[in-house]
Amino acid sequence: MHKPIKLALSFGIAMTLGLGAMSQVHAIDSVEATVDYRKGVMRAIGGNTAALAAVIVDGANEYRDNLAIHARYIVDMTKDIPALFPEGSDFGETNALPAVWENQERYAELSENTHKAAVTLLEAIEAGEQDLGPRFRELGQSCRACHDDFRQSN
Numbered sequence: 001m002h003k004p005i006k007l008a009l010s011f012g013i014a015m016t017l018g019l020g021a022m023s024q025v026h027a028i029d030s031v032e033a034t035v036d037y038r039k040g041v042m043r044a045i046g047g048n049t050a051a052l053a054a055v056i057v058d059g060a061n062e063y064r065d066n067l068a069i070h071a072r073y074i075v076d077m078t079k080d081i082p083a084l085f086p087e088g089s090d091f092g093e094t095n096a097l098p099a100v101w102e103n104q105e106r107y108a109e110l111s112e113n114t115h116k117a118a119v120t121l122l123e124a125i126e127a128g129e130q131d132l133g134p135r136f137r138e139l140g141q142s143c144r145a146c147h148d149d150f151r152q153s154n
């Protein structure tokens with residue numbers, strides 16, 4: 001007598017579990033995508049920093065006109081580094097240390113330092129300053145300050 005109800009119930013539970021497992025898979029996929037995205041952005045920041053170094057430090061002066069382009073990318077993409085590290089994106093192919101989520105205040109502060117250093121460098125470039133070395137070094141040091149405590153060194 002109660003069998004159909006039981007069946008319907010267990011079918012319902014199976015569906016719920018099934019859907020639950022599926023959304024779990026989606027969640028893992030989307031964390032992977034989040035990690036891929038932030039690593040892509042970090043690599044692009046790294047590429048732009050390397051390009052700045054080649055001109056400012058090594059003297060590839062024929063590319064001086066591109067300095068503002070490279071600095072601007074870093075300015076734009078460091079406005080909110082913590083947003084690249086949402087809660088729960090702490091597993092998979094990531095080198096981010098747990099400290100990113102445990103010490104969010106310090107993390108935001110170091111992100112802000114890099115952003116400010118990039119803004120200062122961009123302003124100096126736009127003002128046509130010739131000796132950009134010290135400002136570039138400050139930017140580089142600000143990256144390292146964060147990586148030292150928040151990124152696993154391979």
Ligand code: HEC
Binds near residue numbers: 038045093110150
């Ligand atoms: C507030 C902290 C913070 C700042 C500031 C920061 N980074 Fe990172 N960066 C990280 C973390 C954390 C990772 C590891 C990300 C991961 O593996 O998920 C990373 C990864 C990287 C990577 C490796 C990406 C990959 O494919 O594995 C490069 C390159 C990089 N950063 C360059 C820079 C440069 C250049 C700057 C400065 C202009 C900078 N970062 C500033 C936290 C920071």
